[in-house]
Amino acid sequence: xxxxxxxxxxxxxxxxxxxxxxxxxxxxxxxxxxxxxxxxxxxxxxxxxxxxxxxxxxxxxxxxxxxxxxxxxxxxxxxxxxxxxxxxxxxxxxxxxxxxxxxxxxxxxxxxxxxxxxxxxxxxxxxxxxxxxxxxxxxxxxxxxxxxxxxxxxxxxxxxxxxxxxxxxxxxxxxxxxxxxxxxxxxxxxxxxxxxxxxxxxxxxxxxxxxxxxxxxxxxxxxxxxxxxxxxxxxxxxxxxxxxxxxxxxxxxxxxxxxxxxxxxxxxxxxxxxxxxxxxxxxxxxxxxxxxxxxxxxxxxxxxxxxxxxxxxxxxxxx
Amino acid sequence: xxxxxxxxxxxxxxxxxxxxxxxxxxxxxxxxxxxxxxxxxxxxxxxxxxxxxxxxxxxxxxxxxxxxxxxxxxxxxxxxxxxxxxxxxxxxxxxxxxxxxxxxxxxxxxxxxxxxxxxxxxxxxxxxxxxxxxxxxxxxxxxxxxxxxxxxxxxxxxxxxxxx
Numbered sequence: 001x002x003x004x005x006x007x008x009x010x011x012x013x014x015x016x017x018x019x020x021x022x023x024x025x026x027x028x029x030x031x032x033x034x035x036x037x038x039x040x041x042x043x044x045x046x047x048x049x050x051x052x053x054x055x056x057x058x059x060x061x062x063x064x065x066x067x068x069x070x071x072x073x074x075x076x077x078x079x080x081x082x083x084x085x086x087x088x089x090x091x092x093x094x095x096x097x098x099x100x101x102x103x104x105x106x107x108x109x110x111x112x113x114x115x116x117x118x119x120x121x122x123x124x125x126x127x128x129x130x131x132x133x134x135x136x137x138x139x140x141x142x143x144x145x146x147x148x149x150x151x152x153x154x155x156x157x158x159x160x161x162x163x164x165x166x167x168x169x170x171x172x173x174x175x176x177x178x179x180x181x182x183x184x185x186x187x188x189x190x191x192x193x194x195x196x197x198x199x200x201x202x203x204x205x206x207x208x209x210x211x212x213x214x215x216x217x218x219x220x221x222x223x224x225x226x227x228x229x230x231x232x233x234x235x236x237x238x239x240x241x242x243x244x245x246x247x248x249x250x251x252x253x254x255x256x257x258x259x260x261x262x263x264x265x266x267x268x269x270x271x272x273x274x275x276x277x278x279x280x281x282x283x284x285x286x287x288x289x290x291x292x293x294x295x296x297x298x299x300x301x302x303x304x305x306x307x308x309x310x311x312x313x314x315x316x317x318x319x
Numbered sequence: 320x321x322x323x324x325x326x327x328x329x330x331x332x333x334x335x336x337x338x339x340x341x342x343x344x345x346x347x348x349x350x351x352x353x354x355x356x357x358x359x360x361x362x363x364x365x366x367x368x369x370x371x372x373x374x375x376x377x378x379x380x381x382x383x384x385x386x387x388x389x390x391x392x393x394x395x396x397x398x399x400x401x402x403x404x405x406x407x408x409x410x411x412x413x414x415x416x417x418x419x420x421x422x423x424x425x426x427x428x429x430x431x432x433x434x435x436x437x438x439x440x441x442x443x444x445x446x447x448x449x450x451x452x453x454x455x456x457x458x459x460x461x462x463x464x465x466x467x468x469x470x471x472x473x474x475x476x477x478x479x480x481x482x483x
Contacts, residue, residue: 188470191356192463199361203385212381219377226368283378306353314339314346 001253007064014058018094019137021051022130029123041114045101046274048126052098053266055133056235057259059091063169063246075143083139085163088243090132097125099232105273106224135162169243176244183244186237193233194306200227201302208278208287208295217281224273245318252316258308265301268294323408336406345406351399356469358392360462363427366434370447370455379443386435393428407476414475420468427461430454 002010025047032040062084069075100122104114114122165171176182204220204227206212242249249255271294272278278291287295312318326332338344362385369377404411411417437443437451 184471184474188467191353191466191470194353195357195360195462195466196364198357199363199365202358202361202388203365211384212377215377215381219374222374222376223365223368226364226373303354306357307350310350310353311341311346314341 002251002256004064004068004251007061007250008068010057011061011065014054014061015137015140018051018055018058018090018133019130021047021054022094022126022133025051026123026126026130029119029126033119033123038108038113041119042105042108042274044126045104045108045114045122046270048101048122048129049098049105049270050267052095052101053263053270055091055094055098056239057263059087060242060246060250060259062087063250067247067250069143079139079143081168082163083136083143084169085165085167086132086136086139088167089162089164090129090136091239093125093132094129095235097122097129099228100125102228102269102273103225106221106228109221109273109276109279132162169246172240172244183241186240190234190237190241193230193237195230197227197230197234198302198306200224200230201298205295205298208291210286210292213286214283216283217279217285221279248316248318249312252312252318254308254311254315255318258305258312261301261304261308265298265305268298268301272298320409320412323412326405326408329405331402332405332408335402345403348399348402351395352403355392355396355399356466359389359396360466362386362389362392363431363458363462366431366438367455367459370434370437371452379438379447382438386431386438389431410476410479411472414472414479416468416471416475420465420472423461423464423468427458427465430458430461434458 025044028040028044028047031037032044066080066084069080100118104118104122107118108114200223203212204223207215207217207220272291275291278287281287308315335343335345335348341347366382366385368374369379369382404417433454434451437447
């Protein structure tokens with residue numbers, strides 16, 4: 001299983017991806033707009049969606065890095081806290097960009113083009129994400145590279161906007177303890193999101209596996225955004241559990257396996273959203289062996305997500 | 320109540336409650352209960368969404384097979400729910416959330432069987448009558464209520480457990 005040191009390495013590896021990936025994403029968007037190429041725009045959306053997925057473990061593994069630096073004299077805990085809050089702000093905008101990018105990919109299947117408004121929203125969110133990610137990464141780099149430390153006071157001047165107090169773990173933890181209904185409400189929404197997401201995953205993949213063969217795939221394609229809303233509900237509520245109680249989860253093996261299942265299932269979703277032929281299947285058509293394998297893996301992965309989620313307090317020590 | 324205490328003291332109840340096994344202990348049955356919830360409420364959501372106009376290219380008749388899977392989920396939860404209840408019968412029977420859940424569940428099942436009769440009928444590939452759509456809305460709300468009250472049972476038992 002992953003040791004605390006592994007998790008720190010994961011953070012130090014992954015933390016390059018969101019900034020560099022978003023430079024690629026924004027670049028592809030600009031090229032797509034200049035060349036009026038739908039394919040390049042779709043490519044940009046796929047990159048943004050992938051970065052939205054990778055940003056989740058990037059943010060979460062940061063808590064391990066933070067823990068490893070507790071009590072180390074040469075680093076400033078204030079800079080770490082500033083980094084963490086600005087990273088969360090960047091993450092929130094990144095996830096919004098990821099959802100819009102997925103929606104653009106989904107819509108381009110339905111209407112041939114992504115559509116000007118959706119493209120504008122995706123480009124805008126991606127540019128803002130890139131700026132915020134670069135800012136958060138810059139503060140992060142100052143944690144352990146004192147040679148490039150800029151004037152700490154200059155950094156603090158933007159803190160109120162880019163890293164507000166209420167994005168700190170301490171604030172969210174305190175809120176959860178002082179408002180017992182908050183945790184219960186989040187859990188309830190998490191279970192509702194589970195049912196919605198699982199329902200869509202179940203029927204769409206069962207169709208690919210050969211059930212309900214008299215239905216064309218286009219009908220299931222229309223259901224996908226509902227599954228994504230379920231996923232959005234569960235990412236938001238899940239991240240609020242995580243941020244509030246990060247140290248219950250970050251070294252919990254069940255949590256690592258749950259996140260692995262989520263990321264692999266997310267990669268599957270990206271592939272299946274991208275893959276044109278799947279959605280062109282008419283009534284009566286059967287999927288290729290590869291698509292059937294992916295469909296079966298989706299079902300296994302989401303049941304795995306439920307299993308390891310349910311096991312968080314039992315394999316690990318989370319409540 | 321003596322009956323509740325008797326249920327809770329049955330060897331099988333105690334074995335599940337005290338087991339640390341991830342394969343047949345308390346945690347395992349919680350997992351089975353979550354999968355059953357995904358199957359029942361999840362399929363319930365899909366059927367209702369389709370009846371309300373999402374994914375109209377899917378012929379209603381092709382949803383018939385989902386009802387079989389719905390009942391698989393239902394029986395999984397009947398078994399897992401009963402076993403989970405048995406592990407702490409005296410505690411769980413004292414919270415009103417349990418009865419709220421069972422009442423919501425009964426109404427959700429009535430609504431589901433009404434939807435199933437329509438989906439199974441020869442009329443299902445024609446226009447969906449407003450009465451069926453109203454039932455679908457009610458059915459969605461009822462499943463949300465079942466999930467909410469079910470989730471709250473855990474917190475209520477925890478909060479009131481100390482009194483016993």
